[in-house]
Amino acid sequence: MAYVVTESCIRCKYTDCVDVCPVDCFREGENFLVIDPEECIDCTLCVAECPVEAIYAEDDVPADQQQFIALNAELARTWKPIVERKEPLPDAEQWAKVKGKTGELKR
Numbered sequence: 001m002a003y004v005v006t007e008s009c010i011r012c013k014y015t016d017c018v019d020v021c022p023v024d025c026f027r028e029g030e031n032f033l034v035i036d037p038e039e040c041i042d043c044t045l046c047v048a049e050c051p052v053e054a055i056y057a058e059d060d061v062p063a064d065q066q067q068f069i070a071l072n073a074e075l076a077r078t079w080k081p082i083v084e085r086k087e088p089l090p091d092a093e094q095w096a097k098v099k100g101k102t103g104e105l106k107r
Contacts, residue, residue, distance in 0.1 A: 001058045002037035003046060004072050006065040008054035009033055010105050011095035012088055017046035017055060019085040027079035030106040031089060036076035052096050067102075075107065 002025075010032050017033070018026045025039035026046075035046075035055070047055045056062070058069055095101065 001042055002040035002072075003035050003042065003044070003055050004037075004058055004061050004065075004069050005032070005034050006054050006056060006061060006068045007099075007102055008052040008096075009050075010101045011098070012052050012054075012092040013086075014051050014088045014092060015082065015085045016049040016051060018082050020045040020049050024081055024083045026082050027076045028082035029075060029079050032075075032105055033082065034072040034075045034079060036081075037073050038076070 013028075013031055013033055015026075015033065022043060022045070023039050023041050025036045025041075027034045027036055037058075042057070044057075047057075056065070061069055089095075
């Protein structure tokens with residue numbers, strides 16, 4: 001069972017999770033992060049580090065976020081690995097609590 005990054009990450013892209021990942025399973029897009037399910041070792045370290053609570057165990061992804069399971073797997077195949085913490089997006093705080101921002105995702 002892998003962990004999954006969900007909608008809350010879109011337009012925020014906090015990378016605190018990347019810093020604690022022992023296997024470098026995160027992949028970076030322009031305004032979103034995903035977890036490569038083939039690399040994730042289910043260590044749970046990233047969950048507590050996410051300030052917007054965007055990371056869930058695959059079995060615990062909320063019903064309205066289920067599409068992110070396949071989306072993480074799809075985008076992880078083409079996005080480049082991110083292995084070091086970076087600054088969040090400049091307007092991350094404004095977007096942190098916004099719901100319904102899936103349409104904002106840049107592939």
